[in-house]
Structure formats: C-alpha cells, structure tokens
Amino acid sequence: MNDSDAGAGHAAPRKRADARRNERALLDAAAAVFVTSGVEAPIRDIAAKAGVGTATIYRHFPTRADLIIAVYRHQIEALAEAGPALLATGPTPHAALGRWIDLFVDFLVTKHGLAAVLHSDDAGFDTLHAYFLDRLVPVCAQLLEAAAAAGEIRSDLDAYELMRGVGNLCIGVENNPRYDARRLVELLIAGLRRPH
Amino acid sequence: MNDSDAGAGHAAPRKRADARRNERALLDAAAAVFVTSGVEAPIRDIAAKAGVGTATIYRHFPTRADLIIAVYRHQIEALAEAGPALLATGPTPHAALGRWIDLFVDFLVTKHGLAAVLHSDDAGFDTLHAYFLDRLVPVCAQLLEAAAAAGEIRSDLDAYELMRGVGNLCIGVENNPRYDARRLVELLIAGLRRPH
C-alpha cells in the first residue's frame, strides 16, 4: 500500500513530504470531526483540528465530497466486496441481499448526516453520488439479479432505485428514537418479495 | 373567515391594516418563490418579491417553518380531511390507506424541497415537524388501525414511522428521472400487507 497514492498511477510525481503529512492529518481530523459534528461540519473546523489553513484542505480535497470519499473509502470498498462474498456463502440470494442491505444501512446510520448529503441535489456532491453509483450499485444489482433469477423477488426494480430508496429511509435517524430506519427498510425488502 | 385570524382567538387584538396587507403579500410572494426556487429560497428574495424589508418577514413568521406552514396550511388541512372521507367511501380500509398515501406523496413531490426540509433535524424546523405530526399522523393512524382491524395489514408499525418513511422516500425526486418515489412507496405499502 502506497502512502501517497492508491496505486493506480504509473508515473505518480510523488508528493512532497509535508503535503503527504497534511493529507494524513486532514483525513484524521475530518474523521474525528465527522463523528462529532457530522459530515457537514464547517471546513474551518476540520482545518483547525488538522492544524492547517483552509486553503490546504481545498488543495487536497477540492470538494467536500472528495474528502468524504477519502475518509470512508475503506469502508465503502469493504461493503462492495462483501456483496459477492455474501452471495457465495449465504443460504439463498435473498438472504444475501437482505444481509447486504443491512450492512449498507449500518454504514449509513453511523455516519452523521451522510445519508442526507448523499441524496442532496447540490451539484457539489456529484462526485460522492458518482462514487456510490460506481462502487455499490453494481454490487446491489448483482444481488438483485441473483435473487430474481432464483425466483425469490419481483424483478421490476432496478438497483439504483432500491439503493436510493434505502438511503433515503436512513435520513435523519440520528437522535430520533421514534424512527427506526432498519424496520422500514425491512418492510421495503419484504414488499420486494414475489407473491407466490 | 376572518382576515387576520384563523378564528381561534377570543379577544384577538386586531392587527393594523398595513400589517394584514403585508402578511398577505408575504404569503403570496412566498408561494410564488417556493414554486420557482424551492422552500429554502433566500429570505431576502421573498421579502423583495413582497416589497417589504427582511425584518417584516421575521415579524410575521419568526421561523421559516412558520412561513411554510402558513403557505401550505390549506392543502394540509384538506389532506387531513381527506382521510376520514376516503375511509368512508373507499371499498376497503386498505384501499383508502393507499389512496391517502398517494395524496400525501403528490403533495410532497410537488413542493420543491419540502420533503427534505420536513425531515431535516435542524431545530428551526421543529414547528413544521410538530404541525405535520399534529395534523396528519392521527389521520394516518386512523387509516392504519382500520386496515389492521380489517385484517388487511400487519399492525406492528405506527403511523409516525410510516409517514416519516414515506416522506423520506420523497426526498430528492425533483429533476431525477431515474428515481420514482411513488413506486418505492408502493413497495413499502406492499410490504405492509399481512401475509395470508
């Protein structure tokens, strides 16, 4: 694992040491601030916690979406990889789908405000949107197709719409004890089941 | 119908004529601006359109939630009254519930950004939240109970949670042709049906 690069580049020009240090500091600070103040915490707060100026944050992460992606990339990748694994080991495709959606919900509800931001139509979050689309929708589609092929569910709903719906249901779960997103998601998945 | 008061007060001190005029102008302006710019349009824009200063808007509607409520009060009341009516005239309680939820979805998706704001945890929208809770949740509860009593649906979901879920599903429908909230709401309602 390369410190300054995820490994995709051939001739990555190698960043300066202070730049790498700051990037790491920013990621750590952002992760901490996101936990306490949500993913929409003021840029200044994150910069201050990292001990850098505000411009530095923009230099490393042009939009807030880029920062959010960087902070949660590992978890999202893990989620993407969990899909095929569940499908391979689960008793049925439908069970795998249910379990995977559970993991997705867990991820969302533990990240303050992430679900909200994920579905905002603010143009600044296009990158975030695209990333989720690229990484997770195909996985979900695979699970859906397997379950549909097994005859367990109806097949007229596409993965994008399902994920978006699930994501929406997770909005505003924070500090609202009367609202249990998990239960509603369960209902949604139940509604998906093919009547037989 | 009284011009300056919905009729609840006994000794309402009767507002000044200019105050009543401005309130009306603000409501009209807000309604217009909400249509074009959504319910989160800048206060300044609404004030300008109404031809008043920004302080005036705060005087009449202390929070944005109050303004939103005032603008949509008629429609919300109509929605509340439609519940019992549908229950009385519909073929079955479940059909009435479905139809009523449809009306609710129609209301939400035609108001730019209302669904989003309705479920934001911003303290400034507590009033809005409370109003929906007061007016619509009991209606929904009545429909749910009737359907449950008729044995058509499971009875382990309360009205608040259902409405909140439906509202959440309606977030971000604007200018997203790939996402059809109605269909997902349908799924949710389908998931509610008692397996028999």
Added chain:
DNA sequence: TCGTCAAACGGGACAAGGTTCCGTTTGCTC
C-alpha cells in the same frame, strides 16, 4: 553543504445568506 525554485502553505478577503437592531413611519384612537 548550500542555492534555487516550484510545490505547498496560511490566513486574510470576499460573497451569500440568516438574523437582529434601531431610528423612522404609519395606523388607530381619542
């Protein structure tokens, strides 16, 4: 080791929007 210079930096400046304050205007009442 030292000089050079582009990379990287920090924080101040600007813009947008929400909210409040305060001096002025305007209806109502007598």
Added chain:
DNA sequence: GAGCAAACGGAACCTTGTCCCGTTTGACGA
C-alpha cells in the same frame, strides 16, 4: 389633529464557503 404603540425598512453583524496572494519549505542538483 395629537399622541403613541405597532409596524416598518434596511443597514449591520455573524457564520460559512471559496478564492487569492505573499510567504515558507522540501527536494534536488551543484
């Protein structure tokens, strides 16, 4: 018509996102 509280308007202030520019610093060759 005078008095006075209600209501007004818009400037001022605060927060937050974003950009700019003068300064610092790490990397590398001499």
